[in-house]
Amino acid sequence: MAPVAEREELRQVVRALLEKEAGHEAVRAAADSSGGWSPDLWQRLNAELEIGRLAVPEGLGGHGYGFAELGVVLEECGAALLPEPVLGSAVLGCQALAAADDPASVADLREPALAGDLVVAVSVGGEEVVADRAADGGWTVSGLRTRVLDGATADVLVIDAAAADGPLLLAVRREDLEVTSRTTIDLTRRQADVRMASVPARLVVGPARFAEVAERLRLVADAAVAAEHAGIVGELLDQVVGHVTQREQFGRPIGSFQAIKHRLADVLVDRERARSASRYAMAALDAGGADAALAVAVASAVCADAVVRTAHETVQLHGGIGFTWEHRAHYYLRRALGDEGLFGGSRGQRARVADLVGV
Structure with a gap:
């Protein structure tokens, strides 16, 4: 998908906040806390960026934007490895309540959920x-x-x-x-x-509407996780490039060695494939229609493979320090492997693609 000026502006706003408030040490501290995430950062994400309202219709208290805009936020949250309940509450929780048969019957839950006061x-x-x-x-x-x-x-x-x-x-x-x-x-x-x-x-x-809503929530979950994975791949590429251009061996940066260049080129290809697939899937969700399911399945498969490969490459290309369990690269590897167990890996998504195209 071609860049859109308004979405890139949104990206810069989200990135600026996360760079200031969600560095790796802050993420580790939040993840290790009793609740598992930072209430202060969660409050800022909702008060300043209103992430829960972003893709909810205006008539239900949202801002009426689409999943393409929400995907920008998810990419940046994935890149920062946020432990806050962005995926679970701001995306899936708000979308589930917004899909209620009788919106008025859950208004007392929906409004505080959109505001981030209710998880x-x-x-x-x-x-x-x-x-x-x-x-x-x-x-x-x-x-x-x-x-x-x-x-x-x-x-x-x-x-x-x-x-x-x-x-x-x-x-x-x-x-x-x-x-x-x-x-x-x-x-x-x-x-x-x-x-x-x-x-x-x-x-x-x-x-009467359960099957429709449940399928929609599944597609939103798969597309959202794919967007997070695309953000992680981009962040890990930046991290490893920074490392191999500074780390020297035999009097020269290890990034200048041909073998390292080829591996980085493969990660770059994965990053571009993941971004293209996930952003198209978000646009397809906004457009609706039969193509959305196929676009989301493709994005989920592409991004799941890309994030696992990139996380492993990041660990290896950081050398001995990358293999220590406490290193930052391992947090991303654990997210990639944890998502595979929680949401399913690329194999299941490729099987879904085959079913959708009649193979």
Whole structure:
């Protein structure tokens, strides 16, 4: 996709904030904190950039921009390796609440979520959760859902559940859940197991629209992760180029060696492929239509491969220091491998591409 002046201006604003407030040491400190992310930075992301409102229609309290603009923010957040719940709440949580059958019925959740005052986790798919009618005509939900992104810190969980009339999307308050934090390879993206035992739930989407909304949320999640991965690939290329132009061997920078140049050229190709694929996928989501699913699947496969390859190359090209577990490169490698386990790797996306084109 060709650069757009307004989006590049947005990129510079986001990058300036993150360079000032989200350096690697700040990210490590936030990830190691009890909550796993910085409330101060989260507040600034929402107060100054209003990231949750960006791709939500104006009639629902958003700014009415598209996923192409949101993709700019996600690339920069991926590059900085933010542990804040940008993907889980500002993207998926806000989109789930904005898709409600009756927008007024969840307005008390949607508005604070858009403002960043309420953190929303979303879990669609996975172990079966069952919904039953409550005595007051509402809903209760029971079951176990594992590996919920931001499950331990979210104020509200939006989850799919099986009901007698068909699947539903329901919202459950954090205080009604039994949450067990998980130990994961990626320190910047926490997960939890969530158990529910006939806890009260609020209807977000009913059976009539469930399949449409669930598929849309899946596409948004895949496209958002691809955008983050594209941002990571670009950041890692900059990091490794900076290292090999300064590190000397035999009296010359190691970046001048032909073997290193070829490896860097491969990373550059991966960066351009990832950027093109992810940005096109975001534009396809904005346009709608049947092409969106294919564009997102292609972007997810391309970006997943690119981020894993680039993370491994970054570790290796940093030499002995790059192989230490505490080095910055390993944080990116852990994010790449953690995302592969949480969202699925490129193999599954390539299988989806094959299905979509009838192969």
